[in-house]
Amino acid sequence: MEPDTPPPEDDPEFLDFEVETAHEAYVRHNRANHARDTELRQALVHSYQVVERMLEPVQILTESPACDDVSGMTHIVAAGQVARLINRAHAALLRHAMHAQASRAFMFDDPAGGLDTTGEQLARSLGISTYKAGKLLGAAAQIYDHLPHTAAALDAGELSLDKAIVLADGLRGVPPHLAHAVESVALSHASVRTVSEIRKDIERLLIELDPDTANELHADASERRRVSRPRSRAHGMALMRMDLTAEQSASIDHALDAAARAALTAGDCRTYHQLRADVLASWAITALQTGAHLTTTCGDPVHIPPTKIAVTVPLEVLARLLPGWDPHRAPAAVLADLYDGDAETAERTAQLLGDGRQILELSRDALGRPVGRTEAAWVEGYGPIAPALGALLAAGGTWQRIITDGPSGVPLDVGRHRYRPPAAIEAAVRARDLACQGPGCDSRARGELDHVIEWHDGGGTSVGNLLVLCKRCHRRKSAAGEYLIAVRPDGSRVWQTPTGTYTSYPARAFRRISHDALPLPFPDAA
Template sequence: MDGSRGTEVEPRNGDVAGSHAAAEAEAAWVALVERDIDRWSATESAALRAGMDSEEFVVAEFAAELGDAPSVAEMPTGVGLASALDVVPLGHVDAHELGDVVAGWERLIAWAQARQAAAAAELTSREEMRAGEGHGRNSLHPVPVTASELCLTWPWTKPQAQRVVDQGVQLRDVFPAVHRALLEGRIDTRRAKIITDVLRGHEAALVERILAAVLPHVHAWTSVKVGRVVRRLLHELAPESMKERREKARKDRTVWMEPDADGMAWLHAYLTAEEAAAIMAALTAATSGDAQPDHNAADADHDAADHNAQPNDNADHNAQPDQATADHAAHPDQATAGHAAAGPPPTAAQQGRSAGERRADALAAMAWASLTSGRLGGTGCAECGSAFGEPLARAHGRAVTVNVTVPWSTLLGLDEQPGELDGYGPIDADTARRLAAAGVWRWIGTDPAGGWALDYGRTRYTPPQDLVDYVLLRDRECRMPGCHQPAYRCEIDHRIPYPEGPTSACNCSALCRSCHLQKHHAGWSVEQVAPGTQRWTSPTGRTQTVTLPRIAPAAHAGPGPDSEPDPPPDPPPGAPFDERVAPLDDIPPF
């Protein structure tokens, strides 16, 4: 009806059609939005439904997650803090709040690691992890057995997984108050580990007394201060106990290498304080002469102080219980007389070295001299037999040495394929050729067609024990998943136990003592699914396929992940054990 005239107006057909079309278009748009909204990000979807743009919604969502807390710094650890941190509008909060956000993530990490520790500790109590407990071997204790299982759930190495499990058991059984502090985010795992490592093995009453004094303040202390305070309290409250602890700790001294980038590596040593000081003094004295100022000295000292608060958790020195080692650490009362060789005179490239470089070169010179003479101290003569100092250890019937793998084509200068340094990894072709020419290194030639071991030699003698040498050179390290123990420290395992299985290269593998015991007594099994490829099955039925790495690039293979053959797919979890390789009579050492 037209109100101005009091008459009704009939709609025209075109207007009706247009309104219907508009309604249909709107309905189609709504349907399209409803259909596609789940494909958008959660923030975009929620913002659309709330009638806000994305930035407005993120700010509002963060405020809602905070609730009554003025900042994330005031929120307790847990799922609520995780939700708030997850929606922080980083571009819309001030610098002060951003600092609280960074610290909040650290508290949340501590909470998550406390939960992880509890789960790892609980796993050690399950029946599958205790199959070998009655054999009385440290390697069959539930902690290392559980660590082996966890290597199949996450790409940890054995030492990394064992540290997770061991810390979980300690927090659950011995240090529940420290576990609560970690769960509440008042300390991180670094400070928690310092406390548990220093106090481990002391009387419960003493531990409780020290924790009562330390835990109320530890949230504000650095890891360095935590270590100093706890150790000082121990010396003050239990001086006699600390003497006994020192003698016990001396038995854990060790040295290990940690590969780094650019052809470099870290050499770590866990020694008595006076031995470490003596080594540093000797290295410093060996660097006498004009040296360039060491501009990194202050930073190095600062890092060392922080590092000394706790051993390096990232280094895989594989210092596992009852595991054989060729290392020899000298007791102060049993030091052997001798003088390290000074090494060759400095070249032009060595002039102008910093103090740190000179100390590193002096340490390397000691090792070169010892390898040349075959005796610790490097004063012996390999030709006439006259020698002073302690002879270097042997493994598998030969002197311990370092293998450098060099493709024939690289050795002849036809290409620049990288070499392989045992215990480290790839090295550049020039370095590989230089080391292969040195008499104290053993070089291994490889077949360019496939990259497998073809021949090996050493300038000083012909290697015996062909089968053992072949297995050690082929495997390079322990074959069990997660373990990287060097092959020369391993035992030779019959995959199918002798006499059912032959003593042959295809049936023999390198396994370290710990993994060898677990294979036979802790419910593990292994089958060979292809040449060079083994499938391991854990006590819980998890499986992982391990393929031998080529020790040199194949001639037909280009760079990248496709240069090695893909292993056969793993069966689904819960696959039955391989009955052919159930633990029988091949008890190490074989």
């Protein structure tokens, strides 16, 4: 964690307090075991550091001019050796993940049942999502407990991690005698087959070798059907995954195909794939605008009322719609000065930027011209979107517009007069946090409001003392030895977890910019 300049002690938005972590309590009660554990940890880390240093000569060789004249075949052969090394490293990673979970060091009891936080700890250590960490843990347990041939191939570097995960997922829940048979056949040509081909091989073999069990496995798998929440991609796009039964997916596919082809026949200028996407979205939009009816399999019919999606639009985004509005220079223009301007301007800009991270905090450029960072508009359940799209969605329809930076006059702090926050405070906290603020979590599902300083410890009910946590992170904070020890003025939060200190950052950083004037009937948007 990087050193920070301590804020003034009287800063009401800064909270700092000390707690004993679960790891510290373990050390205090198990000093002998902790010493042995520390010694082994140091030995493992040192061993991996030695292996890492052994790669430096190879890196020097590949970057030397000699490699420029080497044939492409030589590089392909060398790449194959690198792949084997990567495979063996992945095997070691999975083994460590498996042992970490088996140790039950990150298992906690709470009123909702056992809480296993190994996935979150692994995700922080590797810098990956909790979902991906969970996939690694599940694959590790399946491979090293039930698929010995796959484990051996992975340990030897003969099988890649993605292929091993496909085998683990495809054979999970399959009886051992059948799993071993399918595993042997699938592995016989795994080195020359793609991940998709191996997945199809497993599906075909399970049906052909045991059709009765295939029916049972299908019934079990259909219980896990789901449609994921959208995951943001570059340039305002999103990715959603649908795990459906074969008949459901076929029905959707044929309906979209028929609609797209009918539109093309009628002369629509969109492509086939664009039409499939737009038609599917139009069905959902219609349901949002008019409501829908849902027939349940174990309950009364459900009427879904019309629904709006919240889109948070900063004031400066709407200002772009005004005729003659001249926004301040964007930080990107300052960077352009640094790279393309004259030597004097570039030097002054470089001094202003320092290490480069200050670009988000600029209010003036090197020549004294005002600089304004345009905060991204934000769609509930998705994330940041481009200004043009934010302005378009703010027009209404299915979208509920929330304009930020304008004072509402509603009190945002009710002290300790009540535990549950009133609607105004809840709305302000949700508009600020936008996503779960738990360490390493990016869940955008509607979470729960939690007191930073607990109510029973004297914490008040205010915007500054509340944050949004998803249900799982709320449970971890309450039962899994994770404590919030500091809230900084920039909105970042410092957590103490069983594996160390971790800093989480708000979905959108607090701005430190100012606008000289806005031609709008609103106060300054600073």
